Amino acid sequence: MAVLTPEWTAFLYLVAAVCFILALKGLGSPRTARRGNLIGALGAVIAMVVVFLSTELDNLALILGVIAVGTIIAVPASRMVKMTQMPQLVALFNGVGGGAAALVALLELEHSVSFGAYLAVAFTVLVGSIAFSGSVITFLKLQELMPTRPIVFIGHAAVIVVLAVVGLAAAAIIVLPEAWLAGVGLGGLKWSAAVAGLGVGSVLGVLLVLPVGGADVPIVISLLNAGTGLAVAASGLVLNNTLLLVAGTLVGASGSILTREMAKAMGRSVTGILFGAFRGASSAGSTATSDRPVRSSSADDVAILLGYANRVVVVPGYGLAVAQAQHTMAELAQTLEAKGIEVVFGIHPVAGRMPGHMNVLLAEANVPYEALAEMDEVNPQFKTADVALVVGANDVVNPAAKTTPGSPIYGMPILDVQDARQVVFLKRSMRPGFAGIENDLLFDQKTTLLFGDAKESLTKVLGAVKNL
Amino acid sequence: MEAITLLTFFVLAVFIGFEVVSKVSSTLHTPLMSGANAIHGIILVGAVIVAGSADDPLTLVIALIAVLMATINLVGGFVVTDRMLEMFRGRGSAPAAREGSDA
Known part of the structure; x- marks a missing residue:
């Protein structure tokens, strides 16, 4: 139906365009982000109504049917996808x-x-x-x-x-x-x-x-x-x-x-x-082999390290997210804080799979916003941290980014967990991270490893901390 | 529309696009990317116009595929972004109070 005059069409398109600008602007700040997105959706709805009211369209039933099908596919897919698979x-x-x-x-x-x-x-x-x-x-x-x-x-x-x-x-x-x-x-x-x-x-x-x-x-x-x-x-x-x-x-x-x-x-x-x-060769550190000795320990040992620390910096990674361990992690942080231990989350810009992905996952677990520190903010704090607890992260704490010019991640800013007095890795296995390279820090003197699914490990550590 | 008018729109939109996302904290990079992703789903407008003027079966089929793809982009994009941002609400006591009016 062409019930809208060209002037009205142009005007309403302008309104829709302004909605999109406000949407992008709103998405730039945590307080206005959600509203911004809704304004964008409103703009899209206006635009769609306008196109149907301003254009003489054949095949109308088919078009509306296909839009309905698309919506039926898209809404459940977006509502049901796991937050880890969102990217x-x-x-x-x-x-x-x-x-x-x-x-x-x-x-x-x-x-x-x-x-x-x-x-x-x-x-x-x-x-x-x-x-x-x-x-x-x-x-x-x-x-x-x-x-x-x-x-x-x-x-x-x-x-x-x-x-x-x-x-x-x-x-x-x-x-x-x-x-x-x-x-x-x-x-x-x-x-x-x-x-x-x-x-x-x-x-x-x-x-x-x-x-x-x-x-x-x-x-x-x-x-x-x-x-x-x-x-x-x-x-x-x-x-x-x-x-x-x-x-x-x-x-x-x-x-x-x-x-x-x-x-x-x-x-x-x-x-x-x-x-x-x-x-050419982005060599994956061919000299490093996985059969070098590492120090692995039990959940009780990790609990003691954490329980007698003054400052703990947690570095969450994708492994935490896949294991759906963010809630357990949040509880562990609360338990430690109740004991007077300062807990900070150090978030690498690309922790998870996309920039900001980890913030979303931790926000989902009700970790307070203030406890999340960005990389520049947290890096100087590792020197005074007793324990750096790395949960399911690997590449973002790999010193090779600073020390090995041939490495595929060379030049990527990392979290300086090696500066902490003790480093604890909760890892599923010795399998390298997403970038496919080994992390020398795993073999370091001050590193302790606790193998297992992040959620199970954290649950055990949490239990042990509570019993200290 | 005259080419020069379209060029004007284009250039101004480029500057607005640059301006609105400068200095965004990395925390919001993911939702911002996702929101921008939803916005280009507006190609649905184009797909609908093309499907509405299709006069042979092949054109219509291709156009309807475009409508389907664009709908998924547009609807899914906004829904998934909203779901991401939902997580930013209702956390800890202090920030929740500060954003209490934000509904």
Whole structure:
């Protein structure tokens, strides 16, 4: 139904765009974040109502039916996913968004006339399909359905270059005037070129993400997210729709900044993350072998170490989250504090699987916000800490990031747990962390290991502390 | 719409995008990424327009796939972000009191 005049349509799109701006702004502060997200959702609802009321649409029943199906898939998936698996769900959502943008651009090709519109189609098809397949690979890596280590095959870089050239050639066919193309015998190929662009982009997305090492995957999700934003913006150009243009650009711009911030928090450069694996041997410390002796101990010993400490810094990692041990951890911290022991949580910027992920998980367990200290804040405190309790974390406390230039995590800022008087690791096994490298700190004199599932170990330690 | 108008929108949106997320603590990087992710699900508007003007079966099928994907992105994105942020509420006594009015 076209019951809305173009003026009202434009006005309501403006309202929706303002909602999106307020949403991003609100998401920047813990107090306003939830409201911000709801304002964003309101903007989306306004935009959807407007599109149905302002456009003459065929196939209305089918469209509404498919939207209903999508909602029925999306809501339970988002409500039921475990908080630990949230990053990969976000990656999937991002991927389907990119895919949708690519398909929209493909279909708009036949209605496009101007040079700008063709350029936007070419861009959206390529970037959207890269975002789609790249996100699928990040999902598989985070879900550990495929190896998390960087995967590089012989000729990998060359294949990427060849595909990029083919992609650009397809883009050129889409963009160049039909008359000119017909002149050189390439007439009528625009549609085929766009379909080829979809295929090339999809393969490129896979090949670009495969070499990315496990710990860097979240940054790539953010980068792909920004890419999808730009693809949506470009599809706004194709459709002459200002809301898509503005919303997509907002996401593209804020996503780029966010990607840079995340990379900075990990001491990485975005190009290093994407292409680092091609610059040769990121040797995983071949001299280090897992059969070196370690000092493992019992829950009672750990309880004594903790119970007679003055200051304890807890470093929670992904292992804590997978074991769903955050509640037990919170209780242990409360018990220690009741004994007059100061407990601080040192949160690495990428603890968990994404920046801020661990904060979400600990907030879920009602750990007070003030007890969570960010890396810069907590690092000087390790020197005065009696015990650093590392629960299910490994890469973020690996001194190799400072001491071993060849290591894949070299340069990543770490929590300086080695400065604490005693270090206790609660670990499931000697298996290396997400980045796939060994941690020399495990073999250090002052390190004690308690093997087992984080939740079981913490429960035992908690019981023992209570009995002290 | 004229190209120059669209370019104006684009450039202004870039600056707003840069501005609104600068200096965000790493604590909120995950929800922010997730929220931005939901916003680009608005490509659903585009998918609906394309599906609504499809006049052959192949176009319609492709367009409906786009509608499905975009819906999942948009709806799922906002719901999962809300779920993440839900966790930030109701923690410890002091912060809860400070945010008591925030509902």
